[in-house]
Amino acid sequence: MATPLAQNAPFGSILAGQMAVAEYNNGAWGGFDVRPVAPLPLSPAAHVLHYGSACFEGAKAFLHADGSVNIFRLDKHIARMRQSARLLVLPEPDPLQLRAMVLAAIEQNRAEVPAAPGALYLRPMLIGTTPNIGAAATPSTAAMLIVLCSPVWDYFAGGAHPLRIFVEEHATRCAAHLGMVKTGGNYAAALGPTLAARQQYGVDQVLFCPGGEVQETGAANFLLIRDGHILTRSLDSTFLHGVTRDSFLQLAPDLGYRVEERVFGVEEMLEWVQDGEAALSGTAAVLSGVGTLLRGGQEIRVSDGGIGPNTQRLRAALIGLQQGIVPDTRGWLTRV
Numbered sequence: 001m002a003t004p005l006a007q008n009a010p011f012g013s014i015l016a017g018q019m020a021v022a023e024y025n026n027g028a029w030g031g032f033d034v035r036p037v038a039p040l041p042l043s044p045a046a047h048v049l050h051y052g053s054a055c056f057e058g059a060k061a062f063l064h065a066d067g068s069v070n071i072f073r074l075d076k077h078i079a080r081m082r083q084s085a086r087l088l089v090l091p092e093p094d095p096l097q098l099r100a101m102v103l104a105a106i107e108q109n110r111a112e113v114p115a116a117p118g119a120l121y122l123r124p125m126l127i128g129t130t131p132n133i134g135a136a137a138t139p140s141t142a143a144m145l146i147v148l149c150s151p152v153w154d155y156f157a158g159g160a161h162p163l164r165i166f167v168e169e170h171a172t173r174c175a176a177h178l179g180m181v182k183t184g185g186n187y188a189a190a191l192g193p194t195l196a197a198r199q200q201y202g203v204d205q206v207l208f209c210p211g212g213e214v215q216e217t218g219a220a221n222f223l224l225i226r227d228g229h230i231l232t233r234s235l236d237s238t239f240l241h242g243v244t245r246d247s248f249l250q251l252a253p254d255l256g257y258r259v260e261e262r263v264f265g266v267e268e269m270l271e272w273v274q275d276g277e278a279a280l281s282g283t284a285a286v287l288s289g290v291g292t293l294l295r296g297g298q299e300i301r302v303s304d305g306g307i308g309p310n311t312q313r314l315r316a317a318l319i320g321l322q323q324g325i326v327p328d329t330r331g332w333l334t335r336v
């Protein structure tokens, strides 16, 4: 059980005690085991350490009132991880094995799953381990797949605050063909522009809008919301296809919203936020309201600068489903 100190820990800074591990060698995945979290035996020549052959996932499992632990949209996260591996020319995890690894890791860490509004954050990770520093243009033929678990508590324990977001119209978050891949290099690429904007403008996040087209932030998708209408960028290779984004787009029609997915520009976004809402969606953020946009040195308030009623309503609907308060009619939860 978490100590009071742990409950104040930043998101992801604490690991549960056990991890599931499998290795790929000679063209096949071996079986997995669950073992105590410990440093990895890794050659300093490992492919991942030189050529960035790594991808990961981020999902959440929730403790329900009946004592069960429920993983949100596990199949969708597994499918995205396999796609990331494929696009990085890493050995694809076997979906059934990865599923079994996640379930086994949760089972072994069950005592560390926090009660709502906390959750067990799940972090499957895949790395290329072939020891060859000359392999810049050849894929790793050996790999390690690990499932880490991290107890996380209320992201907004001090109360949700409306976010300040810098509108970046020049720098890209990552290479255009890799935006849909969840790989460390993309986050490394976004870090410089994000830190610079934080320092200069005191913002929480950067909204990447290369060439004036609204894309996503460093760790979340971007939605515009009005009474009865949601607008977000249509899927392409340039940004991450968020599981949370997809979930809101599926839930929204039942709550009376029309969903529009298409490319739109910064000017249209600025018109929209005069009387509409803007929000970031993601596994960690759920749905976080944007209060202010910074563009070209100018501060633009999103409606009245607070967190809007539509954002709060959609967020509550998703959290209710995840926490077992609202029935899961879509089969999105996997019970452990």
Ligand SMILES: Cc1ncc(COP(=O)(O)O)c(C=O)c1O
Pocket: 058, 216, 217, 218, 219, 220, 221, 240, 241, 242, 243, 244, 245, 281, 282, 283, 284
């Ligand atoms: C770059 C990026 N975009 C979007 C998202 C949201 O994705 P998801 O809803 O699957 O967490 C994330 C979250 O991890 C992210 O890192």
